[in-house]
Amino acid sequence: MLLALRFPFADISRRRQLAELTPDLSVCPIEALVSDIHPMKRERDPTPEEFEKLLAWLASAGRDYKTIHHRLTRIFTSRGCIDAEMLADEVMNRVAVRIDKVVTTYEGDPVKCLLGFAENVYHEDWRDRQKLSEAEPPTQSTPPDGGEKEERERKKREQEDECLAICMEELSKADGNLFRRYFQEEERAKIARKKLAAELKITANALRIKAHRIRRRLQQCMQACLAEA
Amino acid sequence: MARKQTDSNSEPETLWRKLFGGRSQHAKQSDDGVREIAAEDRNAIRQYLLRRLSEDQEQIIEQRLLNEDDLFEELEIAEDELVDEYVDGRLSKSDGEQVKKSFLATPEGIKKQRFAKTLGRYQSDQKNGAIEPKKPSLLSRLQQSLARVSTATSPLAQAVVVLIVISVGFAVWRGFFYQSDVDQALVALNAAYRDQRSVEVRITGLDYAPFVTTRGPGTAKINENELQRAELKLLDALRKDPTPAAHHALGKVYLARNAYDDAIKELDEALKADPNNPEIFADLGAAYLEKGKIDLDNEKSLQEGLGSGKGVEELARSLDNLNKALTANPNLLEALFNRGLCHQYLGLTAQAKTDWLEYIKRDSLSPWADEARHHLRMVESQEKKLSKNKEQIFQEFLTAYNSQNRSCDSECAQPQAIPHFRPVLREL
Numbered sequence: 139m140l141l142a143l144r145f146p147f148a149d150i151s152r153r154r155q156l157a158e159l160t161p162d163l164s165v166c167p168i169e170a171l172v173s174d175i176h177p178m179k180r181e182r183d184p185t186p187e188e189f190e191k192l193l194a195w196l197a198s199a200g201r202d203y204k205t206i207h208h209r210l211t212r213i214f215t216s217r218g219c220i221d222a223e224m225l226a227d228e229v230m231n232r233v234a235v236r237i238d239k240v241v242t243t244y245e246g247d248p249v250k251c252l253l254g255f256a257e258n259v260y261h262e263d264w265r266d267r268q269k270l271s272e273a274e275p276p277t278q279s280t281p282p283d284g285g286e287k288e289e290r291e292r293k294k295r296e297q298e299d300e301c302l303a304i305c306m307e308e309l310s311k312a313d314g315n316l317f318r319r320y321f322q323e324e325e326r327a328k329i330a331r332k333k334l335a336a337e338l339k340i341t342a343n344a345l346r347i348k349a350h351r352i353r354r355r356l357q358q359c360m361q362a363c364l365a366e367a
Numbered sequence: 368m369a370r371k372q373t374d375s376n377s378e379p380e381t382l383w384r385k386l387f388g389g390r391s392q393h394a395k396q397s398d399d400g401v402r403e404i405a406a407e408d409r410n411a412i413r414q415y416l417l418r419r420l421s422e423d424q425e426q427i428i429e430q431r432l433l434n435e436d437d438l439f440e441e442l443e444i445a446e447d448e449l450v451d452e453y454v455d456g457r458l459s460k461s462d463g464e465q466v467k468k469s470f471l472a473t474p475e476g477i478k479k480q481r482f483a484k485t486l487g488r489y490q491s492d493q494k495n496g497a498i499e500p501k502k503p504s505l506l507s508r509l510q511q512s513l514a515r516v517s518t519a520t521s522p523l524a525q526a527v528v529v530l531i532v533i534s535v536g537f538a539v540w541r542g543f544f545y546q547s548d549v550d551q552a553l554v555a556l557n558a559a560y561r562d563q564r565s566v567e568v569r570i571t572g573l574d575y576a577p578f579v580t581t582r583g584p585g586t587a588k589i590n591e592n593e594l595q596r597a598e599l600k601l602l603d604a605l606r607k608d609p610t611p612a613a614h615h616a617l618g619k620v621y622l623a624r625n626a627y628d629d630a631i632k633e634l635d636e637a638l639k640a641d642p643n644n645p646e647i648f649a650d651l652g653a654a655y656l657e658k659g660k661i662d663l664d665n666e667k668s669l670q671e672g673l674g675s676g677k678g679v680e681e682l683a684r685s686l687d688n689l690n691k692a693l694t695a696n697p698n699l700l701e702a703l704f705n706r707g708l709c710h711q712y713l714g715l716t717a718q719a720k721t722d723w724l725e726y727i728k729r730d731s732l733s734p735w736a737d738e739a740r741h742h743l744r745m746v747e748s749q750e751k752k753l754s755k756n757k758e759q760i761f762q763e764f765l766t767a768y769n770s771q772n773r774s775c776d777s778e779c780a781q782p783q784a785i786p787h788f789r790p791v792l793r794e795l
Contacts, residue, residue, distance in 0.1 A: 209439055212443070215475045254432070323491075360485070
C-alpha cells in the first residue's frame with residue numbers, strides 16, 4: 139500500500155505488479171492504479187449529492203475544490219497533456235463517484251488521494267496519445283499555399299503587438315516601469331534588475347515574483363484581447 | 368470492512384531532506400506582500416519542469432504544489448522563465464527538447480510561447496528606441512476592456528458593466544447621433560437656404576448663403592419642401608412639448624420665411640422661458656431689424672411728414688436686443704453682424720464702422736466677412752459724403768455769415784442766420 143502511495147507515477151508493468159500485490163485494496167488510490175491496465179474510460183458525471191460530498195470532504199481538510207482543480211490542470215499541463223482541464227475533471231469525477239467509499243476507508247490528506255487518481259489518469263492519457271500517434275499516417279509535406287500562411291502569421295503578430303501595447307497601457311505607471319526594466323534583453327537585464335531591486339529595497343527574488351505577477355496579468359489581458367480580436 | 372489507508376506525512380519530508388538537503392524553508396514574506404520561497408525549492412521546481420526528478424521527487428513536488436500557494440506560483444514563474452530561455456535559444460539542446468515536448472506542446476504552452484515572442488519584439492522595439500507603444504484605437508480598447516470584463520468578473524459585476532455600457536452608449540448616441548425634432552427642423556432649414564438666403568440679417572446657427580434681393584416674384588433658389596418640412600416638424604414638436612428651443616427654432620423658420628411678426632411672436636415666447644439666451648436676443652434683434660427696414664421703406668414712399676416713425680422704433684428695438692445678445696455673449700458673431708447692419712440703417716455710421724471693423728477682426732475668412740467688408744466700404748463712403756455735406760454746410764454758413772455782416776449795421780450783434788446753423792456747427 140505504501141509502495142503504491144509513494145510511487146504513483148510508476149510505469150504500467152510496475153503498476154500491474156503493485157496491483158497484483160494489493161488485490162484487497164479497492165479504494166483510493168489503489169483502485170485507480172488497477173484501472174490503468176485498461177484503456178482510459180471516462181468516468182460518469184457524479185450526482186449532485188456525490189459532488190456535494192466531495193466538496194465537503196475537501197473542505198473538511200481545509201481544501202478548496204476550485205484551487206485543487208486549477209492546480210491539477212497546471213500539473214497536467216506541465217507534463218505536456220493537451221487537454222489538461224478535461225483530465226482534471228476526470229480526476230475529480232473519479233473521486234466523486236467513489237466518495238462514499240473514500241470517506242469511509244481513507245484517512246489522510248485528500249490531496250494525496252487525488253494525486254493517486256491523477257497519476258492514473260495521466261498514464262491513461264499518455265497511452266492514448268501514444269496509440270494515436272502510432273495510428274496516424276506519416277505527415278505529408280503540405281502544398282504551398284501562395285504565402286497565405288505567412289500573411290496570416292504576419293497579421294497575427296501585428297494583432298499580438300497591438301494587444302500587448304493595449305495591455306501595457308493599462309498597467310499603472312509603476313508596474314509598467316518595473317515590467318519594462320525587468321524584462322529587457324538578457325545581457326542588459328541582469329544589471330538593470332540588480333539596480334531595480336536596490337531602488338525598490340527588495341531582494342532580487344521578490345522583484346522576480348513581482349515582475350512575473352505583472353507578466354501574468356499582461357498575458358491574461360492579451361489572451362482576452364486576442365480572443366476578442 | 369476495508370482496511371483504512373493512511374498517508375505518511377513524515378515520509379515525503381524525510382525524502383525531501385534527503386533529496387534537497389533539508390526541509391524546505393517556510394516562505395519569507397516581504398513588506399509588499401511578496402512571499403519568497405527557498406532557493407532549493409526554486410531549483411526543485413525547475414528540475415521538475417525539465418523532468419529531471421525521480422518519480423519519488425515528482426510525487427513530493429506535486430503534493431506540495433497542490434498544497435502550497437507559493438510553490439505553485441513558483442511553478443508558473445519557472446515555466447515563464449523556461450519559455451523565455453527556449454525562445455531566446457538559451458536552453459541546452461536536451462532541455463529545449465524536453466520543454467518542447469512537454470508543456471510547450473500544450474495549448475497553454477503555445478500561448479506562453481507566443482507571449483514570450485511578442486515580448487521579445489517589444490524588447491527589440493525598446494532597444495531600438497521605439498519605446499512608446501503603438502497607440503491602439505479607441506474601438507480596440509473598448510473591445511478589449513469589454514472582453515476582459517465578460518471573462519473575468521461575476522454576473523453581478525457584468526450586469527453593472529452592461530448597464531454602464533448601455534448608459535454611456537445612450538449618452539453617446541444622444542450626444543452625437545440622436546436628432547430631436549428641433550434638430551431635424553434646423554437641418555431642414557439649413558438645407559432650404561443652402562444656395563440663397565432670403566434675409567439680409569444673420570440667423571443664428573445657419574450656414575452662409577448669399578443674400579439676393581429680389582422684388583416681386585423672383586426665381587429664389589430656396590428649397591420650399593425643406594422649409595415646409597422644418598415648419599411642420601417644429602409645429603409638431605411644439606404641440607408635443609412647447610420648449611423654448613422649439614419656439615426659438617420656429618422663430619428662425621418664420622424669420623427666414625420673411626414672416627417677421629410671427630417670428631417675433633415665437634421668439635418672445637422663447638425668451639419668456641429662457642430669458643438670458645443670447646441667441647434668442649440675436650434672432651429677435653434680426654427680426655425687428657428686417658421688419659424695421661420694410662417699415663422705413665414704406666414710410667419713405669409715403670409723402671414726407673406722414674411717416675409714423677414705426678420703422679425707426681423697430682430698428683431701435685432691434686438695437687436693444689442685439690446689445691443684450693452681445694452683453695450676454697460678446698463673441699456671438701451673428702449679433703455683431705446684425706448690429707453692424709442695424710447701426711447702418713439707423714444712419715449711425717461711426718458705430719456701424721466700429722461694428723464692421725470688429726467683425727472683420729474676429730472673422731476674417733468666412734463669406735460673412737466678405738459681406739462685412741462690403742458694408743464697411745459702404746459705411747466709409749457714406750461717411751465721406753456726410754463729411755462733404757458738412758463742409759458744404761460750413762461754407763454756406765460762412766457765406767451767410769459774411770453776407771449778413773456786410774448788410775448789418777454796427778449794432779447788429781446777433782447774425783440772424785447763426786441759430787439755423789447752430790446744430791450743424793456743434794457737430795463740426
